[in-house]
Amino acid sequence: MEFIAQPMEIENKSFEIIAPYLKNLNLSEEETKIYSRIIHAAGDVEYAPIIKISADAISAAKNALRNGANIFTDVEMVRTGINKRVLKKFGGEVFCKVSDDEVKKISTQKKITRSMAAMRTFGKSLNNSVVAIGNAPTALFEVLRLVREENIFPAVIIGVPVGFVGAADSKAELASQNKIPFITVEGTKGGSPIAVASVNAILYLLDNDRN
Secondary structure (H helix, E strand, O other): OOOOOOHHHHHHHHHHHHHHHOOOOOOOHHHHHHHHHHHHHHOOHHHHHHEEEOOOHHHHHHHHHHOOOOEEEOOHHHHHHOOHHHHHHOOOOEEOOOOOHHHHHHHHHHOOOHHHHHHHHHHHHHOOOEEEEOOOHHHHHHHHHHHHHHOOOOOEEEEOOOOOOOHHHHHHHHHHOOOOOEEEEOOOOOOHHHHHHHHHHHHHHHOOOOO
């Protein structure tokens, strides 16, 4: 059986297969690259019509990352998947506190999820950052509360939590607000690989040298 063995060839062929599903969406070149990487990560072309990118999200994310913004995530899977070598070129780091003792303590005391507690402890550090949430709707709800009630303003929120409880609602709330640029997907789909794909797609718009 013949198959493609080179990673970039696999990626390029995948994007060729994905392209017809995007042709009627009136996407910019940069939007096309982000959509393609999300669909590639999911292995699911049904993502095409449900991906939502606010008008200024890509430029806001690029500007923030180019200027050394940090990335704050809800779970270790997202933190692990982000291309930290490329991010480091611009001076940024990736942070996840979901397993920290302080966060566990707050979670128990306040009776909230650890991902939610982690976002709360990040607090003002979220200003001008990139927030990438791939798993926990409660983390996204908490970030939106911080924006609404505590005047904390990330540069962009990539909010794609997955699941049947709270995920669709948290993403709908993200898409309905107009204070923070965002990338999201509608409904129950999403997950850590989608958050990672979104972040890496933006990083590769800035620097696509992955050797």
